[in-house]
Amino acid sequence: MxxxxxxxxxxxxxxxxxxxxxxxxxxxxxxxxxxxxxxxxxxxxxxxxxxxxxxxxxxxxxxxxxxxxxxxxxxxxxxxxxxxxxxxxxxxxxxxxxxxxxxxxxxxxxxxxxxxxxxxxxxxxxxxxxxxxxxxxxxxxxxxxxxxxxxxxxxxxxxxxxxxxxxxxxxxxxxxxxxxxxxxxxxxxxxxxxxxxxxxxxxxxxxxxxxxxxxxxxxxxxxxxxxxxxxxxxxxxxxxxxxxxxxxxxxxxxxxxxxxxxxxxxxGFVTINQQKMSKSLGNFFSLKDIFKKFDPMVVRLFLLSTHYRSPLNFSDAQLAESKEAYGKLQKAVENLNFLILKVPEAEAEVEVLETDDELDVYREKFRSAMDDDFNTAGAIGMIFELVHFINDHVKEEKIDKGSLEDDKRLLIELCEVLGLRLELTQDKKMDRYVSEVGLSNDEVEMQIKKREAARTNKDFALSDRIREDLKKNGIILEDTPFGTKWSRHA
RNA sequence: GGCGCGGUAGCCAAGUGGUAAGGCAGCUGUCUGCAAAACAGCAAUUCGGCGGUUCAAAUCCGCCCCGCGCCUCCA
Missing domain, CATH: 3.40.50.620 (HUPs)
Structure with missing residues (x-):
């Protein structure tokens, strides 16, 4: 097309x-x-x-x-x-x-x-x-x-x-x-x-x-x-x-x-309360101020969620929605990264090929949205459909490392076309976190080991406390069939 | 006065003739020691209103209502 x-x-x-x-x-x-x-x-x-x-x-x-x-x-x-x-x-x-x-x-x-x-x-x-x-x-x-x-x-x-x-x-x-x-x-x-x-x-x-x-x-x-x-x-x-x-x-x-x-x-314009944001009306928000509350990638996703020619109304509530949506994309990649480390290589070549064909469908849908006068809102919809496919795929019993890497590659590829970084921002967050709060990866890993021991002993009070304490420091723990996964949320 | 944009679920938003993407919020279930996440299901019988064309309309035509923009420096 x-x-x-x-x-x-x-x-x-x-x-x-x-x-x-x-x-x-x-x-x-x-x-x-x-x-x-x-x-x-x-x-x-x-x-x-x-x-x-x-x-x-x-x-x-x-x-x-x-x-x-x-x-x-x-x-x-x-x-x-x-x-x-x-x-x-x-x-x-x-x-x-x-x-x-x-x-x-x-x-x-x-x-x-x-x-x-x-x-x-x-x-x-x-x-x-x-x-x-x-x-x-x-x-x-x-x-x-x-x-x-x-x-x-x-x-x-x-x-x-x-x-x-x-x-x-x-x-x-x-x-x-x-x-x-x-x-x-x-x-x-x-x-x-x-x-x-x-x-x-x-x-x-x-x-x-x-x-x-x-x-x-x-x-x-x-x-x-x-x-x-x-x-x-x-x-x-x-x-x-x-x-x-x-x-x-x-x-x-x-x-x-x-x-x-x-x-x-x-x-089209950005509006506030349905009125054009402009210097002359004095109702503008500088990016530096917005970045104090929201990650630049969240702002970017927000801007792309409406077609470029339509008016776009700005509000904190809308940005908060975009923040959740962006988190979902990041989550999918985090999840893939975790599994790629844990899951073995494919046994049968055939399964991998099938996944490739299925993935191509999402790339094509994404392209046809973009071919239609840069319909980023439609394209983002396709990215979420891909995320959905990936989250589903990941649950299968016979998943293999190669097809997970294919999933990740496509997701990153499409987001990159929209200029949405999924991983780098996460890295930046981690740097900031370590320098500001001072909890290192090793220390987190140690806490997780402690918690795992507690869970084995059915000492759930202790394990829950460890999870809570880490959460207060911005560390989210999630238990999966492949072990405990953790991530930082600034 | 001239020119133009828009009105789709609680909110945001795709979809321009074939029977309503996606996101956020909500509810139910599965999973879990409990969570979280994810998954499954529910949620607009309907697309500002009224007519018309058509086998078929959110999509085409007409009229009307509402919001906004440009005509001045502005992305």
Whole structure:
């Protein structure tokens, strides 16, 4: 079954056919680093991480570019708040400090969420000469004009304006909520270059010192690293208009190559109490705060439990559900690890082969869910069906080590496509546990031996007490036909 | 005013014509010294409402109700 993608440009589910046979160029709109990364950002970047991972799983080589808007009004504003005003400090340096601080923080939380790094993270400030060249080109072609506060793109000159967001200029209530700049030829015209006010960071340009407008960087940097036409461009749904619409206008106006981008993908919002989580409403939760309560993998599972285009409502109760669900996945692996150590090799080759065939069914079901516009919710359902199969399989009398290893391999494989680590987090927990509480593996094993002796002597009061004491220290004991299994739960 | 998303069990959520995945919570049973985990079973006779098309509709069409988003910086 071929991969199908909901293309926001055509508003259709389309078969995915990249421009080059086996390589995919993907550009994702990145952050403006002026504040902590929040759950809404996480949803966007986890979504595109899944798209990238699944494309790679499907055999494509993916070139993933994600920009960092390291200069803009919000960063300037923040630099003035964070640094007490000082005439001696270079505004560019002040802005860079803000951008670097929050960029570092962004990478830290994304790494914890197991989001794969893009191939390149181009920064706006490092592409100023290219942007100036583009703006000059647009001026030469008659798509741009200069006012006393900047250079603007003239929307009326670009006949396809609105093709992504399905907006007609005349239908919009221009100035409904934001005052229209009377000097602009049309309220929809947008800045390509903004002239600097005193004290603002500025770069020289043929039109005057200033900084780039918001949209130009994405056109310039995406085409620089992916070519004048490429496969996928994505970001949050809130970027569709005006940001992506404007990007299309200026790019296609300049290059004349249509379509600039073949597939447009937008992820839905995270909401709180059914309202959009956003900086402007102030109802956002930073990932760092969420991680104080929930493991990053739990957050990831939570984000993937809804299709990427649907709204996703955030609440602690929902995350708590995801935590339980994630625990069930971990439990299955723990269980397999335990049994793999205890169970002998297969006697008959035949049984192993049968298991392989059965496992393939789950892989195929998983793939067909993912092929359907990256239906992670469906794919997770399939993973749980596999877990169910494994838990059932494990109870059979004739289980052998080889088929248990096959079970584990597939479970890990599918979770890995979704970026869900099952074992590593567990290891991290153990490290943390040992360093914080100081109960070593050997000490736990010793307690278990003591308890086993007590059970043999039918001293259940003692054995239960040992189990209780360990539980207070986060060690869970479970008795199985193969002996007592233990695990740590932070 | 324009454009768009959604309404499926107590909660979350897949499913776009063939008779309701999965997760969480709950109940019953099996297993266990007791637990835990797991497994088995129960739980929506039904998919916001009303009509229509069809042998067949959560899925297609029409109308209506409700929640939300974009049109402004935003992932």
């Amino acid at each position: 071929p991969l199908k993608i909901n293309n926001n440009l055509t508003r259709r589910i389309e078969e995915f056919v990249p421009i080059k046979t086996s390589e995919v160029g993907m550009y994702v709109c990145g952050i403006t680093p002026y504040d902590e990364t929040h759950l809404g950002h996480a949803r966007a970047y986890v979504t595109f991480d899944i798209i990238r991972r699944y494309l790679e799983y499907s055999g494509y080589k993916v070139r993933h570019i994600q920009n960092i808007t390291d200069i803009d009004d919000k960063i300037i504003k923040k630099s003035e708040i964070l640094n007490p005003k000082s005439e001696n400090t270079d505004p560019k340096v002040k802005c860079r400090e803000v951008a670097e601080r929050f960029t570092d923080s962004f990478f830290e939380v994304m790494d914890r969420m197991n989001v794969k790094r893009a191939d390149i993270y181009p920064k706006a400030t490092e592409h100023i000469p290219e942007m100036i060249k583009w703006i000059g080109g647009l001026m030469d072609k008659g798509f741009a004009y200069k006012l006393d506060d900047g250079v603007y793109f003239e929307v009326a000159k670009f006949k396809d304006y609105g093709k992504l967001s399905r907006r007609k200029t005349e239908d919009q209530q221009a100035g409904a909520r934001v005052e229209v700049d009377a000097k602009k030829k049309d309220p929809l015209d947008f800045a390509l270059w903004k002239f600097a006010k005193p004290g603002e960071p500025a770069w020289e340009s043929p039109w005057g010192a200033g900084r780039p407008g918001w949209h130009i960087e994405c056109s310039v940097m995406s085409t620089k690293y992916l070519g004048e036409q490429f496969d996928i461009h994505g970001g949050g749904l809130d970027l569709q208009f005006p940001h992506h619409e404007n990007e299309i206008s200026q790019t296609e106006a300049l290059t004349g190559k249509v379509p600039w981008v073949k597939y447009w993908i937008h992820n």
